[in-house]
Amino acid sequence: MSTLVATDLDRTLVHSARAAGPDVPGDVLCLERRRGVPTAMLTRRTAATLVELARRTTWVPATTRSVAEFRRLGLGRALGTTPRHAVCASGGVLLVDGAPDPAWDARVRHLLAGGASVAEAADLFARHLARLDSGTAEPVRDADGVLLVARVADPGAGWLDDLTADCEVRGWRVATHGAKVHLLPAGLDKSVAVAEVRERVVAARLLAAGDSPLDADLLLAADAGVQPADGALHAAGWRAGHVAVTRGVGLAAGEEIAAWLLARAAQV
Missing domain, CATH: 3.40.50.1000 (HAD superfamily/HAD-like)
Structure with a gap:
């Protein structure tokens, strides 16, 4: 087998x-x-x-x-x-x-075509990060034009919920791992x-x-x-x-x- x-x-x-x-x-x-x-x-x-x-x-x-x-x-x-x-x-x-x-x-690329572009998702991510206190988040990093990552110090459930909701309507999803927040295309x-x-x-x-x-x-x-x-x-x-x-x-x-x-x- x-x-x-x-x-x-x-x-x-x-x-x-x-x-x-x-x-x-x-x-x-x-x-x-x-x-x-x-x-x-x-x-x-x-x-x-x-x-x-x-x-x-x-x-x-x-x-x-x-x-x-x-x-x-x-x-x-x-x-x-x-x-x-x-x-x-x-x-x-x-x-x-x-x-x-x-x-x-x-x-x-076909999967990405069904939702917001990577640039649009990165801009959305950056706007949400800007709501946090200064010095608590790093800039958005683009991994190979498909995965967006930023380190965020204790963003709080409310912030994550808002980011998740905005991403979902644009065909993206949010995943967290420790201090890292990831945005990926849905699916x-x-x-x-x-x-x-x-x-x-x-x-x-x-x-x-x-x-x-x-x-x-x-x-x-x-x-x-x-x-x-x-x-x-x-x-x-x-x-x-x-x-x-x-x-x-x-x-x-x-x-x-x-x-x-x-x-x-x-x-x-």
Whole structure:
């Protein structure tokens, strides 16, 4: 039985120094640094498990990172194997052999045509951000022309409700993860892009892993999944009968998730 495994990256398999957890299990591979501080790392055991997972299944990283941010991780160099498919910008971009897939780009453009343009959504987002106290929000960032992101310090439910309502009538939706507020075209998420890959590779099963509200649709679409105990989804009380929860947190949870996926992939 062919299996596709779709995994979020940050705070699922890879962690910053801040999110690494109290116990670092063994040697660590650093994938990314900013100002000398590790912002993405995983243990060597997690890396070895992912290599084996990629050998046995179709492994698809599915991340909120932009294409440039994803490439900065250098997964191929770190692991010695490069996944053929990768989902970036929460489904906005599908990479095939490292390059954006033209057919998927066309599908996303068609989806965007049904609502406000990215420029209009960014302007709406900026106007809502301007209502907040000075210094509490960063400028809007455009990830690959499809995903809009801004860091907001405690915006409050009322502000989010107003933004959500204005976005909905324009064909966009709002998702939050920690201090980040994301705007995406309605109908677009990681699960939609992963379903496209699943159809292309003719996978009979889908396993998934993720930690944030942006991973909920992907986890629900999977035949089985796993989420970390220290993830935002778990903290919000999100549960699903087919989605396991790790015992560990941080890098230890990353190891546990990789091992869980490999064990389930071996089951026929």
